[in-house]
């Protein structure tokens with residue numbers, strides 16, 4: 043086994059489980075119920091933020107009981123590292139959302155640079171309203187805009203580097219069926 047892959051396996055072996063699969067699934071159910079209550083009549087355009095938003099968005103939208111259009115955008119600032127840098131747009135939204143409600147779905151609200159920039163982008167591009175859903179909100183005092191909260195939040199977590207349910211450790215373990223914190227980070 044390549045040394046790098048052994049390290050990736052060891053990360054899982056030593057990680058702390060913050061939320062089990064059952065706990066995350068229950069949180070996704072709760073978020074879906076809230077969105078069904080608030081957006082069912084708004085005909086939103088839904089954007090998954092790639093890559094991390096993939097699992098949460100995929101699971102969430104199947105629980106939304108109203109017609110919606112689903113697409114993606116790709117903005118990244120961690121680029122498989124464990125600390126963030128400049129936001130880089132890999133793909134801007136292709137579906138027009140001028141004068142429409144938009145729902146942005148992402149995995150994690152950490153410092154908030156990513157979600158803030160996406161919200162700004164959608165507003166400047168003519169969205170009527172921008173709604174945001176994140177699977178998990180990390181609790182600390184380093185938020186880029188302390189007033190920026192996601193409208194729909196599944197879970198919250200302590201200030202550690204986490205992976206699973208779409209979130210990666212060096213590009214791996216987005217597939218982990220639970221949310222884990224890396225030992226020592």
Ligand SMILES: O=P(O)(O)OC[C@H]1O[C@H](OP(=O)(O)OP(=O)(O)O)[C@H](O)[C@@H]1O
Nearest residue numbers: 092093094118119120152153154155156
């Ligand atoms: O709140 P912030 O500190 O801005 O961090 C949150 C963002 O970081 C992750 O994306 P990342 O840049 O790692 O790309 P990825 O989705 O491909 O993992 C995550 O998916 C969020 O989009």
Ligand SMILES: Nc1nc2[nH]cnc2c(=O)[nH]1
Nearest residue numbers: 152202203204205209210
């Ligand atoms: N995988 C992962 N991506 C992030 N992006 C911002 N914070 C995190 C984190 O804790 N884990």
